[in-house]
Amino acid sequence: MMRIEIVKRPQHSALFSALSPFIALFLTLIAGAILFSILGKNPISALYSYFVEPLTEVWSIHELLVKAAPLILIAVGLSVCFLSNNWNIGAEGQLIAGGIAGSILPVMFPDLQGWYVLPIMLLLGMAGGMAYATIPAFLKVRFNTNEILTSLMLVYVAQLFLDWLVRGHWRNPQGYNFPETVQFNPSAILPEIWMASGRAHWGFILALVAAVLVWFMLSRTLNGYEIKVLGRSSRAGRFAGFSAGRLTFFAFLISGALAGLAGIAEVSGAVGQLRTSISPGYGFTAIIVAFLGRLNPLGIIAAGLVLALSYLGGEAAQISLGISEKSARIFQGIILFFVLASDTLIYYRIRIVSRAGDAVAKGA
Amino acid sequence: MTGTTRINGSETPLLEASKLTKIFGTLKACDEINLTIGTGEIHSLLGENGAGKSTLVKMLFGALQPTSGDIAWKGQSVTVSNPAMGRSLGIGMVFQHFSLFDALTAAENIALSLDEKTPLDTIAARAKEIGQTYGLPVDPEALVGDLSVGERQRIEIIRCLLQNPDLIILDEPTSVLTPQEADLLFVTLERLRSEGKSILYISHRLEEVRRLCDRATVLRHGKVVGQCDPRAETTASLARMMVGSDIHIIDRHPVEASAPAQAALIEVKGLSQKPRGPFSVSLHDIHLAVRSGEILGIAGVAGNGQGELFEAISGEVLQERPDIIRIRGTDAGRIGISARRKLGAAFVPEERLGHGAVPDMSLTNNLLLSRHSTDRKVFLTGGTLKLVAEASLASAAKRIVTQMDVRKSAENPDASALSGGNLQKFLIGRELDRNPSVMIVNQPTWGVDAGAAAHIRQALVDLARSGSAVIVISQDLDELFEISDRIAAMVHGRLSESVPIEAMSRERVGLMMGGVDHSTALANAGAA
Numbered sequence: 032m033m034r035i036e037i038v039k040r041p042q043h044s045a046l047f048s049a050l051s052p053f054i055a056l057f058l059t060l061i062a063g064a065i066l067f068s069i070l071g072k073n074p075i076s077a078l079y080s081y082f083v084e085p086l087t088e089v090w091s092i093h094e095l096l097v098k099a100a101p102l103i104l105i106a107v108g109l110s111v112c113f114l115s116n117n118w119n120i121g122a123e124g125q126l127i128a129g130g131i132a133g134s135i136l137p138v139m140f141p142d143l144q145g146w147y148v149l150p151i152m153l154l155l156g157m158a159g160g161m162a163y164a165t166i167p168a169f170l171k172v173r174f175n176t177n178e179i180l181t182s183l184m185l186v187y188v189a190q191l192f193l194d195w196l197v198r199g200h201w202r203n204p205q206g207y208n209f210p211e212t213v214q215f216n217p218s219a220i221l222p223e224i225w226m227a228s229g230r231a232h233w234g235f236i237l238a239l240v241a242a243v244l245v246w247f248m249l250s251r252t253l254n255g256y257e258i259k260v261l262g263r264s265s266r267a268g269r270f271a272g273f274s275a276g277r278l279t280f281f282a283f284l285i286s287g288a289l290a291g292l293a294g295i296a297e298v299s300g301a302v303g304q305l306r307t308s309i310s311p312g313y314g315f316t317a318i319i320v321a322f323l324g325r326l327n328p329l330g331i332i333a334a335g336l337v338l339a340l341s342y343l344g345g346e347a348a349q350i351s352l353g354i355s356e357k358s359a360r361i362f363q364g365i366i367l368f369f370v371l372a373s374d375t376l377i378y379y380r381i382r383i384v385s386r387a388g389d390a391v392a393k394g395a
Numbered sequence: 396m397t398g399t400t401r402i403n404g405s406e407t408p409l410l411e412a413s414k415l416t417k418i419f420g421t422l423k424a425c426d427e428i429n430l431t432i433g434t435g436e437i438h439s440l441l442g443e444n445g446a447g448k449s450t451l452v453k454m455l456f457g458a459l460q461p462t463s464g465d466i467a468w469k470g471q472s473v474t475v476s477n478p479a480m481g482r483s484l485g486i487g488m489v490f491q492h493f494s495l496f497d498a499l500t501a502a503e504n505i506a507l508s509l510d511e512k513t514p515l516d517t518i519a520a521r522a523k524e525i526g527q528t529y530g531l532p533v534d535p536e537a538l539v540g541d542l543s544v545g546e547r548q549r550i551e552i553i554r555c556l557l558q559n560p561d562l563i564i565l566d567e568p569t570s571v572l573t574p575q576e577a578d579l580l581f582v583t584l585e586r587l588r589s590e591g592k593s594i595l596y597i598s599h600r601l602e603e604v605r606r607l608c609d610r611a612t613v614l615r616h617g618k619v620v621g622q623c624d625p626r627a628e629t630t631a632s633l634a635r636m637m638v639g640s641d642i643h644i645i646d647r648h649p650v651e652a653s654a655p656a657q658a659a660l661i662e663v664k665g666l667s668q669k670p671r672g673p674f675s676v677s678l679h680d681i682h683l684a685v686r687s688g689e690i691l692g693i694a695g696v697a698g699n700g701q702g703e704l705f706e707a708i709s710g711e712v713l714q715e716r717p718d719i720i721r722i723r724g725t726d727a728g729r730i731g732i733s734a735r736r737k738l739g740a741a742f743v744p745e746e747r748l749g750h751g752a753v754p755d756m757s758l759t760n761n762l763l764l765s766r767h768s769t770d771r772k773v774f775l776t777g778g779t780l781k782l783v784a785e786a787s788l789a790s791a792a793k794r795i796v797t798q799m800d801v802r803k804s805a806e807n808p809d810a811s812a813l814s815g816g817n818l819q820k821f822l823i824g825r826e827l828d829r830n831p832s833v834m835i836v837n838q839p840t841w842g843v844d845a846g847a848a849a850h851i852r853q854a855l856v857d858l859a860r861s862g863s864a865v866i867v868i869s870q871d872l873d874e875l876f877e878i879s880d881r882i883a884a885m886v887h888g889r890l891s892e893s894v895p896i897e898a899m900s901r902e903r904v905g906l907m908m909g910g911v912d913h914s915t916a917l918a919n920a921g922a923a
Contacts, residue, residue: 042809042811042812043755219647225794251782251783252777252780252781252782253763253767253775253781253782256760256767256779256783257531258761259753259756260756262755263754263755263756264749264750264754265760266746266749266750267749267750267751267752267753267764269711269732270709270732270744270750270751270764270765271732271733271764271765272731272732272733272736272767272768325919361672362398372589
């Protein structure tokens, strides 16, 4: 009789802390290969066209940055939430709220032109995301509601509100009844970084700046220290004189602002108008990005690129393999599953025991 | 003392463990331990925290399997593979932490642990009978939630006696009792001995071991370092065996009488507070005042509102009016813990990991926990950015580690990687390092080994004598008598008047801890 036990480590393992995302990615590839062979595809060539081919052309690297920008922006904000033990699952709704608020200017005042239009749009986008994130924060602090449920449910509210807007008041009168607003005028469009070679816009630069700023705050300032203390032990945080309620607002406001910024950057930079579907679930995928990046904003930059690749791979797979682009969602789910599973190795080690009491081998 | 020790006779001992060894990973928790328990003796197992007492006892009871070595029970070699087998052999155990359900009656709790399906009425009758025989009065119909700790312990003991064991193992039984309750327990134990039952008594309280036990086996670092008749030893010689060196005697030079009329540095006036949760105690009209140079000891059995009092004084919980708490003459009842620290107060809570320190954060980060507001200029730079100054934190941590003799394995380990005693030395040193004028410590040496405890107590005395006001909340009466200038007792959320140490006796503090009215206590003490 053999038995596998997991044994708590006396101290968390720095090695597995660094290794865990890579183990997770490796296991994801294996699971993907199995999945492809069940579907009757050659796993090697399928994985190649899924994960390598999108990186072989300049234009598709631009697409990668376009998709990575909102993922990184949102995940950086979520890392502040998750580190402080605030489980904001509603970034998708905050993204939509930001997209709507940021679109007020180009949709309602389409004739406004000038350098000031874009900054105001971005600020309104952030304000919209913040305002929307305040709701679950307030409910949590005031009524002790579970923020996972409230923030998630507010996503559906935001999605339906957007749907109602673009089919109703904000619909483009000359748009042949498509559920879309007017095309934004050029001064309301977030410009490309390098126009000659592809579509990547300044949203990616904003994401990098946000990641570095939040990384600095988390690792160097008292504010970041407060976030980590309260996230790990609320009682020790109270002993330190930190207020959990204030931090809940702070974390939701930061992540709401960044999700809102991602929303308006997506609308203004990648789409150019407001539509019913402005996001293929960036707000949810960003949760995976945050964990794959170990809740470290610099790690999140890398993780954002990886998850962006899964979106591109999904599109490529649709064309070259003839499988649904929904396969991207499957890959994202598998990654999250393995990331969380691999994290167990940071705090526990695996021991294989045969019969009663005799430890035979120590693995991991 | 009616018991006789028959171990020296020719008959086989009740239990004989030879070369019992238990290895956890690389740690030898028990190293070739030999232990012999005769019929009808109270045998004490002495040792500091981490000496291997619990591991040894768990192996005898069947809760752990020895790595090597033999256990002989009544002359027969046995393998105790689980606690049920231990019970069927006749080994009963009363644990330090009770396993009783609050919402059930005493009889129902006892029924839960019995293997066969005995009707509840029979159990209640037998429990009552055993209780009467052995001086363990318990109402079988009473809800456990309503009972005192001493009564709960009686239920555990009755539960154990119902199995009719030949050997009863008691793990630190008096740690939760008042002196009077402990006296009652000793009477019961002596009666059991007179009936020929054997008792293995685990304790680090040397006085009671000398009073009660026939023989003692002393453990240190997993090894037997001595066997003796504790009645022939002194407390000091037992302590020396246990610790391996002489224990530092606290130097408690008297308070200087030259400054008598000083105002109190910390005052609590009429503090009342409703319970904040289902397991919280309410506080009733608490008054106290501590002057410069003084240590006020607050005695009491755990769970009588000490934690709530601590959180009220620290400012983790605010008061209704500002003047309920005064720190150095300033009303502080409505300001938070950081502002109270800035008034010169320092706090060390009972729980180290998860309250006084964040377990998975380094020592330097934990240093910042209570110092970020008071020592802002030193530990934070960059103006409003409030950047954490790692270098200043590291040098301050180093200073504290040297000052308090904190032993650690790495340069800057996580708090959870330190032993309880070393972490406590660090947490006390963290506050002493800023020379607080008021210091409140809850259970300063709980679970701390004797050497570290002496160090901590001396540091508290020195702090007070240098002009600070110190409040020490403790369950350890020896500790309070050693360092306090005045002692008050806490019971059911009320605090008694404080009594100067010269006028205080163990009997009197015991009565105060038991909730006997102060005037009655005085009368009793006078009559005694």
